[in-house]
Amino acid sequence: MPGPLPVGAPWPKNNQLDRAPGIRSFHAYVHVPFCDVRCGYCDFNTYTAKELGGVNQSSFHEDLVREIEFSSAVLGEMPPLSSVFIGGGTPSLFTAEQIEAILGSLEATFGLEVGCEVTLEANPESSNPEYFRQLIEVGVNRLSMGVQSFDPQVLKTLDRQHDPERVAPLIESAKEQGLTTSVDLIYGTPGETLESWQRTLARALDLNTDHISAYSLIVEPGTKLARQISSGELASPDDDLNAEMYELLNNLVQDAELEWYEVSNWGKPSVHNSSYWQSQNWWGYGPGAHSHIDGNRFWNHKHPTTYQKALLESAPAAGVERLTERQILEERLLLMLRTKWGVERELFGELGVPAALVAKEIADGNLELVEEDRVRVTRAGRLLVDGLVVNLLSH
Amino acid sequence: MLQLTGIVSEREMRAQYLDRMDIERERGITIKSQAVRLPWELEGQAYALNMIDTPGHVDFTYEVSRSLAACEGAVLLVDAAQGIEAQTLANLYLALENDLEIIPVLNKIDLPAAQPEKFAEELANLIGGDPDDCLRVSGKTGEGVSELMDLIVQRVPAPKGDADAPARAMIFDSVYDSYRGVVTYVRMVDGSLKTRENIQMMSTKAVHELLEIGVISPEPKATNGLAVGEVGYLITGVKDVRQSKVGDTVTTKSGAAAAPLKGYAEPKPMVFSGIYPIDGSDYPDLREALDKLRLSDASLVYEPETSAALGFGFRCGFLGLLHLEIITERLEREFGLALIATSPSVVYNVRKDDGTELVVTNPSEYPDGKIAEVEEPMVKATILAPKDYVGTIMELCQTKRGTMMDMQYLGEDRVQIRYRLPLAEIVFDFFDNLKSKTQGYASLDYEDDGFSVGDLVRVDLLLQGERVDAFSAIVHKDKAYAHGVRIAGKLRELIPRQQFEVPIQAAVGARVIARETIRAIRKDVLAKCYGGDITRKRKLLEKQKEGKKRMKMVGRVEVPQEAFIAALSSDDGKAAKK
Secondary structure (H helix, E strand, C coil): CCCCCCCCECCCCCCCCCCCCCCCCEEEEEEECECCCCCCCCCCCCECHHHCCCCCHHHHHHHHHHHHHHHHHHHCCCCCEEEEEEEECCHHHCCHHHHHHHHHHHHHHHCEEEEEEEEEEECHHHCCHHHHHHHHHHCCCEEEEEEECCCHHHHHHCCCCCCHHHHHHHHHHHHHCCCEEEEEEEECCCCCCHHHHHHHHHHHHHCCCCEEEEEECCCCCCCHHHHHHHCCCCCCCCHHHHHHHHHHHHHHHHHCCCCEEECCEEECCCHHHHHHHCCCEEEEECCCCEEEECCEEEEECCCHHHHHHHHHHCCCEEEEEECCHHHHHHHHHHHHCCECCCEECHHHHHCCCCHHHHHHHHHCCCEEEECCCEEEECHHHHCCHHHHHHHHHCC | CCCCCCCCCCCCCCCCCCCCCHHHHHHCCCCCCEEEEEEEEECCEEEEEEEEECCCCHHHHHHHHHHHHCCCEEEEEEECCCCCCHHHHHHHHHHHHCCCEEEEEEECCCCCCCCHHHHHHHHHHHHCCCHHHCEECCCCCCCCHHHHHHHHHHHCCCCCCCCCCCCEEEEEEEEEECCCEEEEEEEEEECCEECCCEEEECCCCCEEECCEEEEECCCEEECCEECCCCEEEEECCCCCHHHCCCCCEEEECCCCCCCCCCCCCCCCCCEEEEEEECCHHHHHHHHHHHHHHHHHCCCCEEEEEEECCCEEEEEEEECCHHHHHHHHHHHHHHHCCCEEECCCECCEEEEECCCCEEEECCHHHCCCCCEEEEEEEEEEEEEEEEHHHHHHHHHHHHHCCCEEEEEEECCCCEEEEEEEEEHHHHHCCHHHHHHHHCCCCCEEEEEEEEEEECCEEEEEEEECCEECHHHCEEEEHHHHHHHHHHHHHHHHHHCCCCCCCEEEEEEECCEEEEEEEECCCCCCCCCCCCCCCHHHHHHHHHHHHHHHHCEEEECCEEEEHHHHHHCCCCCCCCCCCC
16 A cells, blocks of 8 residues: 555635745646556555446546646636646556546646646556557647666566567657657666666667656555565665666766756756746645645545545545745755755755855765855765755754 | 552552553553552451552662561562562562561462462462461452451551651652652651641751641542651652652651651662763753652762763663663653663772772773773672573573572472672673573572672774774673674664764774774665655655754764664663563
């Protein structure tokens, strides 16, 4: 089962949020909570057919549309959407008609900004060129392909179902049809060597996509992978090897002229991905989805059945938290320091971080000053950024 | 008893009713004695019985001896499933020394493993008398309890004090209550005390007005006064814990008694440890907390101490390792302090080549070289166990540098083995080892047995080439290498990787005997953000910030609290637990 939701206050009965003023762009995340098979490492909020008790995949878009209508009542006047991201689960299990219904509802309700980035996550085994054609027709303009690895052994350990040989022709077709493309990779899988990772990277870069995300495998408690590791069937991840893999990744991606912009992301920055780090406004639609609206973070009920019921009876959110001024500042440091934009120098002052602490990290080569008024992580600092933030905030 | 006498209703009853501290209930042990007054009627005559529930563990012998001095009789409770333990013998001895009437009782006869016949025989052998005279009760089912109450009334003599003499009350316990100030528990030996009377502490001559006086039944209940022979509590509104010293005599200001009662012998600390706040600014709070604990635990001694690694703290003396553990846990829990306790040590008498002598309670003060002779404290340990474990026990005592004194059969299959051992060898984990090697059957008691010359050295631990005084230990020369390797290995496991490499060395004098390295951290970031779940990320950050507060900076190295505690724990890597 996926990890637990945070504990928060109940959703307000009058559906009114206490909103902090500010100018923020507006984004939508849509969660498709279905998978054919649950991968051993995954603790995301997704369900296979037999886990679904009564929820129908082929009509689930209707629930999502219902939540879009609900959000409109809560939000009132909003700027048009700057990005839409349909993630999962496996969104490519939805038909183009289902995607159309969702995008149509979002457009009719909020409007889409000119050039709005509309991404769909897809798995190689549930994608084909004809599907891409249909997606483009209904408004999708960016494809994020869950490749993970090109090494069959690694894919097997991860329980991924696809044939790595399918990937290149699919990406080729997506690009030909005009989609912006991105691939997701995972490194640090038990049994994966530096050499295997290097081959995966080389093949991924050969695809010449606009964007690459690469995540080190995190062993989540309660997953099959966690059990395999605790029983000794699989080796536990080695942080030093992971660090080497990350180094290699930085080098090869740089050679391929994809610019780094966030700990795990390179290339033309995704508008949607960036909105998370910049604490813009977004509404997450679907079971277990998280939202941020003007200093409020809230999250929906996790299980599709509970979600459906809550949506019909009252509100889909299971909990909400109104961030304090301090929390907003701490989050800004935590999130923006992960990015190439870094943080404004004044933020340290507002957080009461002693200048000497920042200076020490600069001297140690983990932080750097850019354009006199911003501070960001160096290449060496990218791998240590969580620890850096803890250091800076513990004084 | 509490239920049968009607002072606690069935609804209010819970197991270990009188063990009020969370820590007692969690561990299923008694640390603090608790007094309670029980009404009972026999043959138409009403009696008020004052009972004190005492601890059993060897570390708390002092607590027991104080309670015994306030009594006329003692109920010697023996577990009918486990039989006589070494501490039973020790406590029995104390009771006999106090000329108390002893009522032997086998408890827990409801347990399937109970063997009352066998243990009644053992008890009879021990104190004389007929095995059939030994009462069999079950606190759980209530069986035999009413017979026990009758027997107490018949056998235990009424208090002998003089009702008309000037008031003399013995303080046998006092605790600090944040709402009511100091609560003093007394036994009226002569005369009486009344509420609103002015009382005087005989040792300090301090005078206070009695704001409240009462009995414990089993919750405090105010009364008009305490008459001769009664046990109860006094509240004067005094906040200063030193005003109410255990062992002192309370009298009245108007008709003061001529001489105080015979007090208690000051307990002698056996184990020493440095206690330091992780956050240096908590030092005054730690002092205050120790002052308060000292009030209810006269056996706790401490004096200020400074450590290069840990800053300002206190060198504290304890009765044993369990006592140390309990005090640190109470300081953390009841006073909200985050603490580091350094590796425990005993007292050493060191004579240097130049003839000067010094007493060392802190290993870091142990002089370098030029030592003519070191004496370490010894104990006489009594171990009781089924005979099948004799071999195992002897083996354990040998590895702890013990010398066997004698061995005696107590019954058909129980053996009493006596060993002379260095105290330093048993304060660590001897008791745990003994318990685990004998499936819990062996019991231990020990007493002071003077000093002996030992071949001892100081093992230091160095982080990044700097000696960390808090990790220094005095060990036998033959064990120095194993100790150094073990602690260095433990520190490597427990100190998190830092942004730079941290070498760890163990050394005797200038000679390095073990070496480990903590490699620099290379990755400290979670790659992904769970679908916009920033809340989870922030909560994690908050948790890490908390964790960081529990780290102590030693030079440039962040050392977690556990690393200091680890020096306490046994070879299998688990912290000492009773």
